[in-house]
Amino acid sequence: MSSSFHILRERKDVINAELEHLALKTHALEIELDEIVTALSATMFDVASLPPDVLGEIFTFYLDSGPIVQKPRYPYNSGPTLSNPLILASVCSPWRNTALSLPALWTSLEIHTHKANENMQSLLNTSLPRAKTLPLNLDIRSLDATGDVLSKLIPYSNQWGALSCRVIRGTKSAGNIARGKVPKLRKIDVVLYNSMDLTCTNENPPKIIAFADAPLLREVNLSGIPPARINLPWMQLTKLQLSKLDDKNIVHMLRLASNLRHLDLTLHQNTVTTAPTGKLPLCLPCVQTLTLRTSTHSAFDFLRYLTTPSLTTVEFIDNAPEAIILASFFSRSECSVTDVVFAGEISAETAATTLAVLVHTVRLEIKDVVDWTTPHLKFMLRIIAIDTKAAGWVGGCETEFCVLPELESLIINPLLHGPDGSIAVAVAELLEKSRKAGRPLKELEVMVRPRSCAGVVQRREMNKALEVLKREGLGDGIRLRNECSLQQTTSAVSTLQAIPSR
Secondary structure: OHHHHHHHHHHHHHHHHHHHHHHHHHHHHHHHHHHHHHHHHHOOOOHHHOOHHHHHHHHHHHOOOOOEEOOOOOOOOOOOOOOOHHHHHOOOHHHHHHHHOOHHHHOEEEEOOOOOOHHHHHHHHHHHHHHOOOOEEEEEOOOOOHHHHHHHHHHHHHHEEEEEEEEEOOOOOHHHHHOOOOOOOOEEEEEEEOOOOOOOOOOOOOOEOOOOOOOOOOEEEEEOOOHHHEOOOHHHOOEEEEEOOOHHHHHHHHHHOOOOOEEEEEOOOOOOOOOOOOOOOEEOOOOOEEEEEOOOHHHHHHHHHEEOOOOOEEEEEOOOOOHHHHHHHHHHHOOOOOEEEEEEOOOHHHHHHHHOOOOOOOEEEEEEEOOOEHHHHHHHHHHHHOOHHHHOOOOOOOOOOOOOOOOOEEEEEOOOEOOOOOHHHHHHHHHHHHHHOOOOOOEEEEEEOOHHHOOHHHHHHHHHHHHHHHHOOOOOEEEEOOOEEEEEEOOOOOOOOOOOOO
């Protein structure tokens, strides 16, 4: 008996020694890796030697916006400034020649100035002609200067491709003289200030007519602009986003824009007693994508005014309708929703309840949710892969949710709060269970916290999970940088890459 214990103790000592050796080796490798990463980061390449065409492609790809006229600082800038393309042009002579010769770098313009002075006019005259004949994307951020700035931009109206501006209630639109002179305009974004009071009306509001004759106009975003305030080629619109409007005005606009493909509604609790008139529910035969934004459940009563027989994609931001309202809407529309998106402040419990109605979901995306913890995300993964009883909902909800038997694509990019957890473990479980159930995922992408943030135990769990993901045939691979991205596709060769977080 004593000899058996002696053998076990010796074996224990051997194992401990091996673990210590491995720990030392791991530590040494981590130090070496740090040195390699530092050396690679310090390597400088002679970008000046790049051919102009290659340099131009890099500039065009990475430059996210065009010139900025007087980017605001608190309290205000002392004078107008221009950035982005001109910053590139100030680096060296080759960069200057390349930046000045690329019209695509000069097509986007953000204007923050509070006064259309001579300096601003000079900057406009410097930047806009460099766009040549390309469509211009104009964003006027200053409410006070909208009228003055628009008047300065009128000579370029035949190049307007997209226009975003703010207007004040009761003021005449300075851009109306551009009517019939916007042949390239494809998108507008107009915000009416002082429009929070939905009951406030103006018997003779100044009308915006600048966009009434725009042959290419397809996308419109209106905030607080009632139909009586603007003339648009409604029938040719394919994408419409509305906010700060009551139910009656929304329905009125939707009657006019009957060929919409994409509809984005920010719903508010209706304080106006006048209900929509005419034949209801209103059928929108072409709408394929519907985005709903609201913070109050009662605002979803608006759905009773609509039917959308071609609807395939729904996006819920911040909240979602009660299951009975949603089920009634889908049943009345006789549509088949296959793509679902959750975002914003929507809770995990609300999302799960909504999925119980959307059991035919093929593609599910959860993005930028702000109040979810790691257990919430694990719960969502498990009700998809297993069943609701085994998911162990931590919120105490007793409702039995349905799994998604037809799910093929899952994309999760949340903003997690709370202690870091091994999401990869739940993802591995999802893959295993889905495959065993005969419904393997075709696409998978999950973003989690940096691997270096996890503890020793969590890192071991993640390593095991990564092996499961590899064994289950993960496509594209696994990349671990600032975040962990798990991607699975059927077309890619099965590979596994683990790049340490740096």
